[in-house]
Structures are given as C-alpha cells and as structure tokens.
Amino acid sequence: MREVLLRATAISKTFGGLIAVDNVSLELRRGEIHALIGTNGAGKSTLINVLTGELRGANGRVELDGQDISAWPQHRRARAGLGRSYQRTNIFPGFTVFENCRLAAQAGHQRPWSLAQAAGRCAVSGGAAQRALRLAGLEGHEHRLAGIMAHGQQRQLEIAMCLATAPRVLLLDEPLAGMGAEETVRMLELLQGLQADHAILLVEHDMDAVFRVSSQVTVMVDGKVLASAAPEAIRANPAVQQAYLGGAQ
Amino acid sequence: MRFRFARLPMAFALFALVALAALPWLATPYMVDLTTKIMIMAIFALSLELLVGGTGLVSFGHAAYFGVAAYAAALLAPKYDAASLPLLFAIAVLAAGAYALVVGALVLRTRGIYFIMVTLAFAQMAYYIFHDTKVGGGSDGVYLNIKPELTILGWKPFNLDNGLHFYFFTLVLLAAVFVFLTLLLRSRFGCALAGIRVNETRMRAAGFPTYSYKLAAFVLAGMLAGVAGFLFAAKDGFVNPELLSWHQSGAVLLMVILGGAGRLHGAVVGAFALTLLQEAFASEAIFGSFAKHWQLLLGATIILAVALLPEGLTGVADEIRAWRLRRRDAGQSAGATDA
Numbered sequence: 070m071r072e073v074l075l076r077a078t079a080i081s082k083t084f085g086g087l088i089a090v091d092n093v094s095l096e097l098r099r100g101e102i103h104a105l106i107g108t109n110g111a112g113k114s115t116l117i118n119v120l121t122g123e124l125r126g127a128n129g130r131v132e133l134d135g136q137d138i139s140a141w142p143q144h145r146r147a148r149a150g151l152g153r154s155y156q157r158t159n160i161f162p163g164f165t166v167f168e169n170c171r172l173a174a175q176a177g178h179q180r181p182w183s184l185a186q187a188a189g190r191c192a193v194s195g196g197a198a199q200r201a202l203r204l205a206g207l208e209g210h211e212h213r214l215a216g217i218m219a220h221g222q223q224r225q226l227e228i229a230m231c232l233a234t235a236p237r238v239l240l241l242d243e244p245l246a247g248m249g250a251e252e253t254v255r256m257l258e259l260l261q262g263l264q265a266d267h268a269i270l271l272v273e274h275d276m277d278a279v280f281r282v283s284s285q286v287t288v289m290v291d292g293k294v295l296a297s298a299a300p301e302a303i304r305a306n307p308a309v310q311q312a313y314l315g316g317a318q
Numbered sequence: 319m320r321f322r323f324a325r326l327p328m329a330f331a332l333f334a335l336v337a338l339a340a341l342p343w344l345a346t347p348y349m350v351d352l353t354t355k356i357m358i359m360a361i362f363a364l365s366l367e368l369l370v371g372g373t374g375l376v377s378f379g380h381a382a383y384f385g386v387a388a389y390a391a392a393l394l395a396p397k398y399d400a401a402s403l404p405l406l407f408a409i410a411v412l413a414a415g416a417y418a419l420v421v422g423a424l425v426l427r428t429r430g431i432y433f434i435m436v437t438l439a440f441a442q443m444a445y446y447i448f449h450d451t452k453v454g455g456g457s458d459g460v461y462l463n464i465k466p467e468l469t470i471l472g473w474k475p476f477n478l479d480n481g482l483h484f485y486f487f488t489l490v491l492l493a494a495v496f497v498f499l500t501l502l503l504r505s506r507f508g509c510a511l512a513g514i515r516v517n518e519t520r521m522r523a524a525g526f527p528t529y530s531y532k533l534a535a536f537v538l539a540g541m542l543a544g545v546a547g548f549l550f551a552a553k554d555g556f557v558n559p560e561l562l563s564w565h566q567s568g569a570v571l572l573m574v575i576l577g578g579a580g581r582l583h584g585a586v587v588g589a590f591a592l593t594l595l596q597e598a599f600a601s602e603a604i605f606g607s608f609a610k611h612w613q614l615l616l617g618a619t620i621i622l623a624v625a626l627l628p629e630g631l632t633g634v635a636d637e638i639r640a641w642r643l644r645r646r647d648a649g650q651s652a653g654a655t656d657a
Contacts (some may be wrong), residue, residue, distance in 0.1 A: 121523065129500030147525035172513045181507035181534065184498075188509040234524050257568075309587045 071098040072211045073121070074268040075238045080129035082084070082112075089115040090127070091292040097238055097268035102260060104279040106298075107289035108313060113272045114156055116289070117240045120270075121153050122146045133238070147177065152236025156272075158223045158244045162216025165225055166207060169215050171197035174233040198233050205229035206255055206265075221252045228256070232263075232318045243270075245278055257282050273296050280304065289312055330583055331496065333469040338489055344481055350485050354595045357488045358536025358549045361495050363585035366543030370571070372503055373535045373577040374515030375426075378434045378567050380525075382421070383540035385562030386444060387414040387547030389454050392557045394463040403466040403478075410548035411541050418540025422533050439564070449559040459558025462551050478552060482554055492586075495542055499582055501554055513537055576623055578630025589630050595619060 075097040082090040092149040097103050105113050118124040120131055122143035131139050138146055146166055147153075161169050168189075174197035175188065189195070202208055206239045210218070215226055228244055241260075245253050257278055260269060273279050278302045279286065287297040290312050298302060338357070342350050369375040390413035398465050412554055425436045448454040465478040476483040502508050513521045514528050551557050557562040560566065569592065577588025598604055599619075601610035608615075629637055 089418070115502070123519070125522065135475040142527070143522045144525050144527045147523060153523055155520075159517065159520050159523075160514060163516060164512075168509075172509060173520075175506055176521075177512065179526070180505060181505075181510065181531070184501050184505045184507065187504040188506045189504075191506060194506075228526070230520070285497070 071100050073098050074085075074133065075270075076118075076132040076135075077120060078130045078132070080116065080119055080127055080131070082115055082124060082127040082176065088292050090119060090248040092293050093285055093289070093292075095270075095294075095297065097270055099237075099266060099268050099286060100264055100285045101263055102269045102271055103285045103287065104280060105270055105287050105311065106274070106276070108297075112292040113289055113291040114242055115292075117153060117242055117270070117272065120240060121151055122284050128310045136248055147234065147236075150235075151238035151240070152231045152238065153240040154231045154244055156242075156246065157263065158215075158220070158227050160215045160223060160226055162214070165211065165215050165216050166202065166218070169226060170201050170229050170233040171195055173230040174198045174201070174235075175295055180312065182246035194233075197235060201233035203257060204232055206252075206259070221248045221257050225252065225256070228259070237267055239267050240301055241269065242272045243274065244271070245273055245275050250275055251277065257308035320434050330479075334583075334586070335489075335493060337490075339486075342485060351417060351481060352593070354481070354485045354488050354553060356590055357492045357552065358585045359570070359573065359593060360589035361488075361549065361579070362543055362546035362570050364492075364495050364499055364582065365539045365546065365580060366541065366570050367469060367574050367579065367585040368499060368502075368535060368539045369512075370574050371581065371584070372499075372508065372515070373511045373532060375532065375536070376434050377437040377536075377539075378545055378564070378571060379421075379439070380539070380570055381420050381562050381564070381566035382441035382444040383414040384544035384547035384566065384570075385542030385557070386417045387411060387557070388557040388561050389448060389460070389549050389552035390414070390458045390544075391551040393468075395462050395464070395466065396465065400464045401466040401467040406466045407545075407548055411544040411550070414544025414547060415541040416626070417562065418537045419533070422536035422540070426529060426532050426536060437486045438567070441562060442515050445559055445562040445564075448562060454557070455557070457559055459556060462555045462557070465555065466540040466553055468563070482575070484553060488553075489547060493551065494584070495545065496582065499542075503582065505533075507531070513572075524634050535648035572620065575611060576620065576630055578627075579634035581632045582632075584630050591631060592620075608619065 073096045077302050078094050079315065080090055080093045081088070093116055095103065102308065107113055115124065119127040122141060130137060132171065133149055162173065164172070169193045174194040175191065178191065178193040182301060202211065205228050207222065207229055210222065215223065218226065224247055231239060245256060248256060255267055262284055271279070271283060274280065285297065286303040288295040288302050288303060288309050295312055296306050296309050298306070321504055333387035338353070341353055366377065366380045369377050372456055387410040390405055392412040394407055394409055421440045425433060425440065427438050448455050454460055467474060468476070476487065476489060478484050510521065510526055514531060518528050547561070550561065573592050574585050577586065578584030596612065596616055599615040600609050602609045627634060
C-alpha cells in the first residue's frame with residue numbers, strides 16, 4: 070500500500086439547511102491520481118474548500134501525514150504542503166506571469182521583515198517560479214501580463230502558481246476546463262509526471278481524461294460518495310452508470 | 319521588477335528634494351511655513367497611501383492616529399521644560415501605533431464599505447473622547463509650550479524654535495518616510511501587500527497569513543501618521559480635537575486620490591495640490607470677496623479633477639501614454655499610417 074498523505078474522515082459541510090458535503094471520507098496517496106467526479110453541485114468544490122481550510126465550520130477530520138490539521142487555518146495548511154488550483158481562474162491579472170508565480174512561491178520564503186532586498190531579487194522564490202513555469206509549459210511568457218493571456222494559458226498559469234508553492238498534495242479543481250486538445254494532453258502528461266512524489270486529487274468532467282490517468286475514482290452525488298473504486302470498476306458500476314454516466318455506456 | 323511602485327520616477331523624487339531644499343532661499347517666510355505644513359501633510363498622506371494604494375484598504379479614519387500622536391506629544395511633554403526630542407517622538411509614534419493595533423485588530427475583520435464605515439467609527443470615538451472629556455482639555459485643546467530638544471552630550475545640533483530648522487527637520491523626515499516606503503513596497507512584504515490588494519483569496523491559498531500582513535500594514539501606517547501628528551504638534555505647539563475629526567480623515571484621503579493612489583509620489587503631489595488649491599481659493603488677492611466661498615470652488619475643482627483624472631494628477635503621464643498607444647494601434651489597423 071502506498072503512503073497516505075492526506076486523509077479526510079467523515080467530512081460534512083452545510084450551508085443553512087443545505088447539506089453540501091455529507092459524510093465524505095477519502096484518502097490521497099503519494100503516487101496516485103485520485104479522480105473526483107460528479108455532476109455540478111455534487112459538492113466537489115466545497116469538499117476541496119473544506120480540505121484546504123478555505124471554508125471553515127465543517128465537521129470531520131482532515132489529516133496531513135497523519136497529523137490532525139482540522140483546526141489549522143488555510144495559510145498554515147498551504148505552507149504544510151496542501152496546494153490547490155481553482156475552477157474559475159484565480160490569478161493576479163495586473164501582474165506579469167512571472168510575478169504571479171513568484172508571489173505564490175514567496176509564501177514558502179516570506180521574510181516580511183527583510184525590507185532592504187527587493188522581492189524581484191529573491192532568488193528562492195524566483196527560482197521556484199521559473200521551475201513551475203517550465204513545468205506548466207509557460208516558459209517564454211514570463212513578462213506578459215497575466216490578465217491578457219488566452220484562457221488556456223491562464224489555466225496553465227493557475228497550475229503553475231499551485232506548483233510554485235512546492236506542495237506535496239495537489240487539489241486540482243477542473244484543471245482541464247477550457248483547455249484545447251493539445252494543452253489537455255500536455256497537462257495530463259504533467260500530472261502523470263508529478264504523480265511520483267505527489268498525491269493528487271483531480272476534479273474533472275472530461276471522462277476520457279479521468280479514466281486515462283487516474284488510479285482511483287470517487288463519484289459524488291448530492292454531497293455523498295456514491296462509489297469509490299478503480300476506474301474499471303467505476304465504469305462497470307450500475308449505480309454510477311445510472312446516476313452519472315447516463316446509463317449509455 | 320515590473321510593479322507600478324517600482325517604476326517610481328526617481329528623477330521626480332530627486333528634483334522635488336532639490337527644489338524643497340532650495341526653497342527657503344527663494345521664498346518668503348510665509349511660504350516656508352506653509353511648505354512645512356504641506357510636508358507634514360505629505361507624510362500623513364504617504365502613511366495612508368501604504369493602506370489605500372499599497373494594500374487596498376480604504377481607511378476613512380486615518381486622522382485618529384495623526385491626532386493621537388499629536389495629543390501624546392502635547393500631553394506627555396513636561397510643562398516648564400523642554401522634552402527630549404527622540405523620547406517624545408518615540409512615545410508619540412508608539413501611541414499612534416498602539417491605537418492602530420487595537421483598531422486594526424477589530425476593523426480588519428470587515429471589508430469593503432464596512433471597513434470604511436468602521437474605521438470612521440473608531441476615529442469618531444477617539445474624536446469624542448478628546449472633544450467631550452477633560453483628558454485633553456476638551457474642545458479647547460492643549461498647548462505644547464516648549465518645543466522638544468535634541469541634545470547630544472550637551473550639544474544641540476538644531477533648534478526647532480527656528481522656522482528654518484523646523485523646515486529642514488520636516489524635510490529630512492519626509493525624505494526618510496518616502497525612502498522607507500519605497501523600499502518597503504519593493505520588498506517581499508510590499509509585494510505580499512500588493513497581492514492581498516489584488517486577490518486576497520489566492521494569497522491565503524498560497525500560504526500567506528493575510529490578516530497578519532494587513533494588521534502589520536495598518537499599524538505601520540498608523541505609526542507613520544503618528545510621525546506627521548508629532549510634527550504637527552511640535553510645529554504650532556497646539557493640538558485640538560479637530561485633528562482627529564472626519565474632515566481631517568477626508569482631507570488626507572482626498573490628497574491620496576487627487577495625487578493618484580497606487581503611486582507613492584502621488585501622495586506627496588496630492589498634499590501639495592490640495593493645500594495650495596485651498597490657499598489660492600481662499601486668497602482675497604486672487605478671488606476678491608468671493609474668497610470667503612473658497613470651499614465651493616475647492617469642491618467644484620475636486621469633482622472636476624476626479625471626473626477628468628480618474629488616475630489622479632500623477633496618473634496623467636500614464637494615461638497619455640495609453641492614449642497614444644491606442645491611437646497608434648487604431649491608426650495601424652485603419653491603414654492610415656505611412657509605414
């Protein structure tokens with residue numbers, strides 16, 4: 070059995086009377102891409118927001134490396150190695166591509182008191198940003214303004230910013246949304262490359278992609294886990310077919 | 319570095335420094351006194367620019383820290399003896415910082431319009447404490463009779479009773495605050511504040527404790543406002559509750575906006591522009607008997623300026639550049655250029 074990096078146990082989150090996430094448990098292991106699929110409103114993004122600490126007041130327990138981080142604020146979880154990307158592109162539009170990544174990388178090397186050194190000269194964050202941009206395939210675009218890039222490139226930047234913080238657990242919320250065919254192939258290759266020393270949760274609607282790269286698939290419906298198994302078993306599961314794959318397969 | 323802050327026109331700053339240093343030899347004592355007052359307001363505006371332009375926090379109660387420092391200086395100075403300048407300065411600045419810490423810890427839990435309202439509420443609270451209680455002499459205010467002195471082993475390098483000495487003391491502090499903020503905004507701390515201004519959610523997701531960053535900026539801005547408040551008290555030797563009033567908070571916010579938020583030198587330009595406009599409109603030599611309605615003219619001018627120059631006075635250069643680029647692009651796409 071591979072090493073579990075992130076373990077979520079019995080996570081529930083309600084908004085008023087609405088139960089967005091209902092008693093969900095999952096484990097993310099190093100070396101695995103764990104896909105999370107489900108219809109819109111199934112609670113996938115809410116689950117990510119609970120895991121990262123962006124949403125507070127959820128029930129259940131989140132463990133990173135066996136340590137209970139349920140009470141930790143978001144920034145502390147992020148620095149401990151929990152990285153995320155957003156479903157809707159969430160960047161710094163007025164900054165350059167490089168500065169977007171450098172700023173994200175700076176989180177690991179904050180030193181706010183060192184006023185004499187210009188941030189742009191910070192070799193640690195600059196180097197991390199450059200590596201993340203290369204991985205995400207944005208080399209050569211460093212000096213462009215992030216806000217005027219094409220949508221697909223902004224999605225790549227979204228991933229690059231997540232990688233720049235050097236996380237061990239990646240929670241990726243529909244990273245392929247809005248990407249072209251070529252970019253999709255490239256992104257999947259990147260994820261497979263990262264798989265070796267990261268635990269990856271991949272929320273995705275592109276079923277071909279999901280079944281191609283994932284080693285575990287969890288299906289959510291109405292906030293609950295309907296099934297969680299290897300891709301072949303999920304494809305063959307009649308309940309999943311009826312609820313989500315449309316019964317056509 | 320590709321930030322607006324870092325592209326700060328050093329030439330402008332150096333020119334302004336030389337001009338201000340030469341001014342006492344070219345101007346009347348009245349002008350020197352007025353410029354001293356403006357430079358104090360420029361330090362005050364710079365402190366607010368750290369919040370408004372640097373962090374995206376629009377505080378409408380920034381006069382409180384200015385006033386608290388001014389009162390601290392006036393109330394804690396010995397009555398019949400000259401206070402130690404470094405000691406009184408430190409006490410005034412720390413008092414402003416302490417109040418900013420208490421207020422900031424609470425108000426930074428709100429955002430947007432609520433933040434504006436709550437900062438105003440805390441400033442009004444401080445205003446009424448000085449206005450309606452005997453702590454600081456009520457609405458009459460208090461006097462700082464003897465100017466603080468700096469003595470190094472019995473030697474006094476300057477005398478703040480001398481208007482010229484006070485002018486240069488203020489100029490040195492203005493330059494120091496400007497350089498400090500320039501470095502700060504370029505540093506990792508400043509870049510993190512810029513990130514918070516643009517996208518706080520992302521900053522938190524990356525691992526920045528954004529609340530602590532904002533609180534640090536808020537306290538720092540309060541302390542720098544305290545530098546200005548201390549200078550104000552030391553200059554005229556008199557403080558009253560109006561220093562903490564919302565008019566004062568509004569005036570300094572106006573300076574930042576008029577000069578152009580997002581640019582440090584904008585705060586300095588704004589302080590000069592607003593004060594000089596006020597002086598000009600209130601001058602009977604220029605406007606005759608209409609000068610008593612100076613507020614009407616000032617108000618109209620500000621409305622015009624904000625409508626015509628959304629980026630402020632220092633944004634004009636950027637806007638002209640952007641306009642030229644657009645015109646060139648339009649010309650090229652229409653095939654109207656010769657090339």
